[in-house]
Amino acid sequence: MGLATIEGQTHELPSKDGYFGEYGGQQLPPQLVEIMNEISESYEKLIRTDAFQIELDSLNKDFIGRPSPIFYARRLTEKIGGARIFLKREDLNHTGAHKINHCLGEALLAKHMGKTKVLAETGAGQHGVALATACALIGIECEIHMGQVDVEKEAPNVTKMRILGCKLITVTRGTRTLKDAVDSVFEEYLKDPVNYFYAIGSVIFKASWDLEGGALPDAIVACGGGGCNARGIFTAFLEDPEVQLIGVEPAGRGLETSDHAATMTLGVKGSIHGMNCYNLQDETGEPLPVYSIASGLDYPGVGPQHCLLKDIGRTKYVAVTDQECLDAFMQLSRVEGIIPALESAHAVAYATKLAVEIGPGKTILVNLSGRGDKDADFVANRLQL
Incomplete structure (x- = not known):
């Protein structure tokens, strides 16, 4: 994560003990x-x-197919109106995701x-x-x-x-x-x-942005469960305060229900799987059952870097419902010919709302973290296609 300013002091993160501020660490068995x-x-x-x-480097280029391109979703932009929407095509990597x-x-x-x-x-x-x-x-x-x-x-x-x-x-x-x-x-x-x-977790990501003489996007949008793909793309823009960083969580069947996994939106400070982080827990500190239509997002905790970035105000976290996710899944498929993973469709759903909100002349970069081959049959059955 590099350097970060917390309460007026600059810190090298993570610390030698694996902490991002008060989050992270290694709560390990002695052995x-x-x-x-x-x-x-x-x-x-x-x-x-x-x-x-x-x-x-050779395998990244010749086996994975990196660097993954940035694609201007022209037809989606025209249909939605407002800001231009670009997609970081991690779905094109070999195996179909970041x-x-x-x-x-x-x-x-x-x-x-x-x-x-x-x-x-x-x-x-x-x-x-x-x-x-x-x-x-x-x-x-x-x-x-x-x-x-x-x-x-x-x-x-x-x-x-x-x-x-x-x-x-x-x-x-x-x-x-x-x-x-x-x-x-x-x-x-x-x-x-x-x-x-x-082998757990993944935050490795290389972002390149070449638009209009190097002008930066106005917002980066990525889905968040454990937070690995969002953490990866956010890294490239942490030192660009003019770029808004937005993580999109699963609101599931609604934040007013218990059927969601909106850890950053509704979670509290605690610990899970050996680290301190925001999580969804009961009164005894045990993780709550969580839910999302996207299997990769139904986790009651989140990466410690996200927790710190939220606390220092560098990132914003929002939530979208299953229905909004499904609508975005179908819209991107039929307007741009790109079938996204349900996880990624959460980010697309919020980006389409944000595009209208911030208006023309602005740009949004969405991390399309995976493709939807795995979800196609499930969605078709769900929507009776």
């Missing part, structure tokens, strides 16, 4: 402290070697360290597919834990993971969604943390 330190040290050494950088950006690096790190298996959780399946892809390419065993609800909902990604050779564990406890998948895979990781590598 993992040394192992986590070893991973950090190996990472710091590896990324400084020319051989690793050359290999990763997730491959970090999975490739983590698989390389795991193999470099001599690990025998890479483990991860997945919600919508994009992280699972990306990691299974990277492990197949690198030649290392892969195991993915996925909630039963998501397994049934995201059948195309489940099939892809199995084709790619990963071991898929269906999690049937609790809400049978992302939070429970995280609990399950962490328990598996604790069985042999010396030889296993747990």
